[in-house]
Amino acid sequence: GDSVTQMEGPVTLSEEAFLTINCxxxxxxxxxxxxxxxxPGEGLQLLLKATKADDKGSNKGFEATYxxxxxxxxxxxxxxxVSDSAVYFCALSEGGATNKLIFGTGxxxxxxx
Amino acid sequence: EAQVTQNPxxxxxxxxxxxxxxxxxxxxxxxxxxxRQDPGLGxxxxxxxxxxxxxxxxxxPEGYKVSRKEKxxxxxxxxxxxxxxxxxxxxxxxxxxxxxxxxxxxxGSRLTVL
Numbered sequence: 001g002d003s004v005t006q007m008e009g010p011v012t013l014s015e016e017a018f019l020t021i022n023c024x025x026x027x028x029x030x031x032x033x034x035x036x037x038x039x040p041g042e043g044l045q046l047l048l049k050a051t052k053a054d055d056k057g058s059n060k061g062f063e064a065t066y067x068x069x070x071x072x073x074x075x076x077x078x079x080x081x082v083s084d085s086a087v088y089f090c091a092l093s094e095g096g097a098t099n100k101l102i103f104g105t106g107x108x109x110x111x112x113x
Numbered sequence: 114e115a116q117v118t119q120n121p122x123x124x125x126x127x128x129x130x131x132x133x134x135x136x137x138x139x140x141x142x143x144x145x146x147x148x149r150q151d152p153g154l155g156x157x158x159x160x161x162x163x164x165x166x167x168x169x170x171x172x173x174p175e176g177y178k179v180s181r182k183e184k185x186x187x188x189x190x191x192x193x194x195x196x197x198x199x200x201x202x203x204x205x206x207x208x209x210x211x212x213x214x215x216x217x218x219x220x221g222s223r224l225t226v227l
Contacts, residue, residue, distance in 0.1 A: 004155075034215075043117070043203055043218035044156075089155065099144050099163075099207060100171065101216055103155040 002027045006090045006104035013080055013111050021075040021107050023064075023090035031092040033057075033066055033073040034101065038087040047075075047088070085111045115140045117219035119204050125225045126194055134189045134222045136204030144207040145187040146216070149173065149200040156203065162187055194226040 007022040025033065032051045036044040048057030053068035062077045073090060090104040117138045126132055138145065146161040148171075158171030162181040176198055178190040187206075191198060201223050205216040 041220075043220045044205075044216075045218070046215050049215070099216075100146075100158050100161065101156075103157075105153055105155040 002031065002092060002094060002102050004090050004092055004102055004104040006088075006107055009087075009106070009108040011107060011109045013109070015082055015111055015113050016079045017111075019075070019077040019080045019084075019109070021088055021090075021109070023073045023075065023104060025071050025073065025090075025092050027071075027092055027094065029094055030068075031094050033064070034091045034093070035062070035064055035073070035075050036089040036091060036103075038089065038106070040086070044089065080109070080111045082111045082113055085109055115217070117204055117206055117217050119202070119219035119222045121222060122220065123223050125227065127227050128195055129193050132191050132194060132224075134191075134202060134204075134224070136187045136189065136219060137185050138187075138204075138206040138217070139185065140206060140208065140217065141184065142206035142208050142217070143184070145181070146171070146205045146207075147177070147179065147187070147189050148203045148205065150203060150221075151200050159189070159202075191224075194224075196226045198224065199226045200224060 003026045034049045035047040037047045038044045048059040050057040050066035056065045064075045087106045089106045091101045120135050143164045147159040148156040150156045157173045160179040162168045204219040207216050
């Protein structure tokens with residue numbers, strides 16, 4: 001079945017450092033890909049998405065490119081801030097009748113001042 | 114303000130005592146879903162509903178029930194809770210059923226079953 005694998009955390013960075021969180025997927029069709037962010041004590045929020053190969057999603061300085069050849073959707077940010085500290089989830093959706101999101105296990109990012 | 118509201122946010126209960134976690138959305142979304150979040154497992158879908166009176170099982174439905182009598186509400190029912198249902202639960206809704214549909218999540222309900 002479809003699955004999402006993302007890098008283990010926690011990831012600890014200093015403010016202004018470069019961030020990469022790796023995400024790879026397995027899917028039978030052509031899924032849409034998402035990054036969700038969960039701040040402490042809150043629900044998940046959509047951070048960015050891409051719906052087809054080579055699309056780049058971007059928001060709040062974060063970017064991810066849908067790479068079909070490597071089945072990857074890595075999250076990047078050039079300069080992280082303390083306020084970026086959160087858990088980041090990579091997810092895919094095949095759409096169809098269920099509209100189900102399949103999530104990775106999440107990566108905790110801690111940014112230190 | 115567009116939102117998904119869950120209650121209670123925190124609950125401690127005992128094995129076998131029936132409980133209901135309510136979920137309500139004010140965005141007129143057709144699609145609603147329940148997920149549970151467990152360490153090392155990410156989020157897993159429990160049940161979903163594509164519209165009023167239409168519900169179906171997700172990946173981990175055992176021990177749960179749902180109902181969708183109104184478009185805005187989608188309660189999660191634990192008839193006889195057990196300790197393995199201790200988890201963080203999220204309700205989510207979406208306007209679109211397509212592959213680009215964004216899910217809007219509630220703030221979560223942390224349940225502990227003793």
